[in-house]
Amino acid sequence: MSTAPTHQHAFFDDYSEGAHPDILRRLSETNLNQEIGYGEDRLSARAADLLRNAMAQPNADIHFVTGGTQANLIALAAILKPYESVIAAASGHIAVHEAGAIEATGHRINQVESEDGKVTPQRVQAVVDAHTDEHMVKPRAVYISNVTELGTVYRAAELDALSAVCKANGLLLYLDGARLGSALTSPVGDLDLPGIARRVDLFYIGGTKNGALLGEALVIANPRLREGFRYHVKQRGALLAKGRVVGAQFATLFEDDLFFRLARHANTQAQRLAEGIQARGFGLLAQPQSNLIFPIFPDAVIAGLRRRFAFHTWARVGTDRSAVRLATSWATPAGRVDDFLNHLETLL
Amino acid sequence: MSTAPTHQHAFFDDYSEGAHPDILRRLSETNLNQEIGYGEDRLSARAADLLRNAMAQPNADIHFVTGGTQANLIALAAILKPYESVIAAASGHIAVHEAGAIEATGHRINQVESEDGKVTPQRVQAVVDAHTDEHMVKPRAVYISNVTELGTVYRAAELDALSAVCKANGLLLYLDGARLGSALTSPVGDLDLPGIARRVDLFYIGGTKNGALLGEALVIANPRLREGFRYHVKQRGALLAKGRVVGAQFATLFEDDLFFRLARHANTQAQRLAEGIQARGFGLLAQPQSNLIFPIFPDAVIAGLRRRFAFHTWARVGTDRSAVRLATSWATPAGRVDDFLNHLETLL
Amino acid sequence: MSTAPTHQHAFFDDYSEGAHPDILRRLSETNLNQEIGYGEDRLSARAADLLRNAMAQPNADIHFVTGGTQANLIALAAILKPYESVIAAASGHIAVHEAGAIEATGHRINQVESEDGKVTPQRVQAVVDAHTDEHMVKPRAVYISNVTELGTVYRAAELDALSAVCKANGLLLYLDGARLGSALTSPVGDLDLPGIARRVDLFYIGGTKNGALLGEALVIANPRLREGFRYHVKQRGALLAKGRVVGAQFATLFEDDLFFRLARHANTQAQRLAEGIQARGFGLLAQPQSNLIFPIFPDAVIAGLRRRFAFHTWARVGTDRSAVRLATSWATPAGRVDDFLNHLETLL
Amino acid sequence: MSTAPTHQHAFFDDYSEGAHPDILRRLSETNLNQEIGYGEDRLSARAADLLRNAMAQPNADIHFVTGGTQANLIALAAILKPYESVIAAASGHIAVHEAGAIEATGHRINQVESEDGKVTPQRVQAVVDAHTDEHMVKPRAVYISNVTELGTVYRAAELDALSAVCKANGLLLYLDGARLGSALTSPVGDLDLPGIARRVDLFYIGGTKNGALLGEALVIANPRLREGFRYHVKQRGALLAKGRVVGAQFATLFEDDLFFRLARHANTQAQRLAEGIQARGFGLLAQPQSNLIFPIFPDAVIAGLRRRFAFHTWARVGTDRSAVRLATSWATPAGRVDDFLNHLETLL
16 A cells, blocks of 8 residues: 555545444443453344344354454465465455465465456366366365455356356355445445355455444354354454454444445445546546446646545556546545545646 | 353453443544544554653554454564464463464463462573473563463562563563553552563553453564564454554543553452452452452352352362452442442351 | 484484385385386385285375474374364473474464373363363364383273273374384283274374384374375475385385384383393383383493493482483394493493 | 376486485495484585585585475575565466465465566566555565476576575575576586575575485575574474485485586486487477476377377467477486487377
């Protein structure tokens, strides 16, 4: 990550604010109740029930942890034998932005190329086919994220195809849902939470980037993977003494559909931003699918925008322009989108 | 840990409540400010400055993480080469209650016996002396906790002696401060925070058990151990996207000495409990030094107490009695201590 | 290990010579035959067949590796999940003399005290009972060695009892057979190779200390542990390109019972040594059971013996005497035992 | 590796025979001398002296281990901190054929594309430039092999350039010398052993593929990397009780230049094979540089050759032909090359 601006944080990422006020209110209301530690509290139990209901998986095993890298390393270290590896897009979070967390648990990531951030069945099959004997690692899992690092969203047919190639090759399918809320409310998406839970072996539902202070819900959908899971969580330092802190947040997010409303808001603002940018004559790397959009601007325009807004430069496109990444969130005011578009207008 | 009661949590542990109200207030007040992620926010910076000032170490390196096991495994994995080991009391948290977190990073714990939970220079020297060549692990660090698992508190002379044996043998000294607040405000203690920071190479200051929702401040006092530390934190899944969450809490705890006031309250209630228990004719395993006390009761009394209060049974003492562990906290009302003593009175 | 003498190696250990001449001859005879690499050669196949026959386990899975630490770390890392641990005597090789090899694969060793080097069912049960939940490691295997580090040999009833406590608690039983030849030909032993193979889940048969240049045969008796084993061997760097080197040696050792004849010779010389020492008025720490004996001599006698013979000092016994360890081997000439006894005579 | 033929092993690899007869003779001659264990014997000392002399590095630290994967994992695990990674060609042995041995020690391999099996300074710099902060692994070492997996040989200028880019970026340079003999006697090479030792931080000299039964000499040229190295060797199960076995072999290989003569023989036969193949009208993927050559044959010719000779198919080249890999060794009789060429003649 490049250096972030100090003045105006705007469209830099989706974790610059704290929590949705309802979450803080819930933490306050329950603050002095005594609860049992280590995730065995009533708030975590309530949250897990709500989640199981929302995903139509009455027996799913759910563990609340504090962050995405933690969820990923626990899940993958739990399901892989020492010589087994996980397939991921070269742009995947575990392949780029986790400081080698997966390898630190002893496992190789088999990276596959991907233009849009998604892993395809063809690429999975190619990795499996290339690993033929015990001189090589044995691919055993596929890691995907939804939304991907490039802002794209898997459709049901894509996930069906991935699930099929996994089953055919004895692979487990793991989904990193840091931005799952955005994926489930995407204008191009056709999957709901039960549809995710049915198609993957384990996944996590991201709270941090969708209204929580912190917290991810790791879901073990496949019953054969559940044994001893709390040991894994504890051993990696992820079993919070006050598990209620994450439990209370997920309980709030999954009552009254707050989780989905927050995600939809972020997507809507991204969509408005994209449309406004296109209306002013600029293209996008891809059509907007989530809360991450990638417009292409000339260098001078980028410099002008940076005087008031913060964002990541994503990729050079031609000699005098770049794609930038604009992230919206549950907390992005509609007015800030207007400000951005108005400011863009002045740079034409 | 044995099963905890569902009705009345009382003296079971020191992490049954949420956070001190000032902390929740601070989280609310700063909630919608935009902050840079991953611990580079202004709240974390403010908290680190306050901590450095409080420990009189203007250059200490400080990393905020979410729990004690996480702090321990990051610190020890960071400072040990693959073949190096850490010496700890057999009752130490890393030796008993972390599900093998240290070994999972590749390192042996050399356990030493300890009657009072403390590690002595003699035991350290004996381990060093017994490890003579490359067929054995090479002891390189000493792990202690203050308060210990048995509720005892190190005095300055003890820490000086440990520090001396470490220096003489090329060992690094690491202090687990899950209950450091209680140690620093102990009626038998003579160490302040600068005194701790001067005597150890690295340590953590526990927030979770002293008024925070969650969070520990890992302090790298020894400048030779600082290189690359953020990589270790990230790799173990401990670098929170919203680092502000822990930053805000430590900023609150170390303004106006809240941290010390909370710890002192817990110690005072433990002291009152101990005195009341002794006044009613019961002994203690050891004189109270912290917020953990270990009174000895006959079985019938224990059964009677359990009808209204929750606590751990600690150790069998003779044929018809046991020591139990009573934990107080920043949130223990003085009236609950009175209730306990009154109820005890009825059981005589 | 203390420093070894340079002049006269005698009774220092059982790996000071090269290989039995029959083994060198076999290596020479087969030297220029072309064989497939990585253990798929005809010599390894022949050796595995001989071993399966000798242990009456027609389906045992057998892997040839180069040393004991390697065999131990591969076997244990293969059968343990990340949070699982192995129980061993505090004097066990993995607990003392493997530089943390087991922990380097991520696993704790639960050490139990043992007077004679053996692990008892009671000690195993106590460890299991003390590990009650996911805050602790989960004991999953028991490591024993036969002969033990203290020269003792398990009897069938002892192994039956250990096997029973393992089965009752869902533990796997692993036997380190660095000196298994000596155990199987022990004057006090009542177990043969089939008896070993029936009672444990996996074990290794030591070649290095019984006539081979190098090599151990790792035997996976329990069929549920066989899957993917060659991956483990390869990943730990133990799959020799020229697997024939170890295969040829085990083929030689298990044709015409050479393995047993060599071990019996070592035991016989140890027995003669023990009897001669006792006849000259000195005691032993324990009755001789294997090729390792532990006589007790006054300091002056030890000094006198060291002028001509090399051996380890084992333990201080009283104020003016120590137990020493005398090791015999397949290569110990009977005359050297006579020399030792004659020299001892001169020191009376 | 695909399945190897059982009938005629010929050009399949360079480890199908045992050892050069001089090596077996040395093992026999020294067989019954008593030697100290664990690499502290006189044969290992003699071999290390010869090696230090041959590489003109009087203080190099030398450790004898049993195989290449073992050497690689020990060396890299020893020099990398937990968050550090190693850069290697995507075709490199550690990246393909070691079953994840490096990741099992906790480290990522940053794979770079390479047409000829070599790592270029440009690719190294690109990896370094792409890893900018603590969210990513930190590249700290470069792994190369010489001869590469594709049979190519580094020239001095190439190694100088690699060494320069390493020094400029704080990277350590490690060379896998499984076929170093072939590289040092290559018709296109201009490096001798001192030239290798001066340009890299650590490397190993392969014995297994150049006349030994087994064994590699791991050389720590950079004095800052030597501390505690025997611990690493022991912990990974690589410290042979009878270290003499490898010591004796390297002592033999480096007396009278046997090592170089054997390698030169292999190269000469490969060169003859290449010339004969070209004379019969077939091309090669690349000009022969080592004992591995890659001729391109039509499918029908390959089928015909396989009736008498064994070799790996390497890569499909066009619709009706493939490149195959022919490996010669110290033991390849000149007559077998003639046989191959004559047989090829019959297939025209």
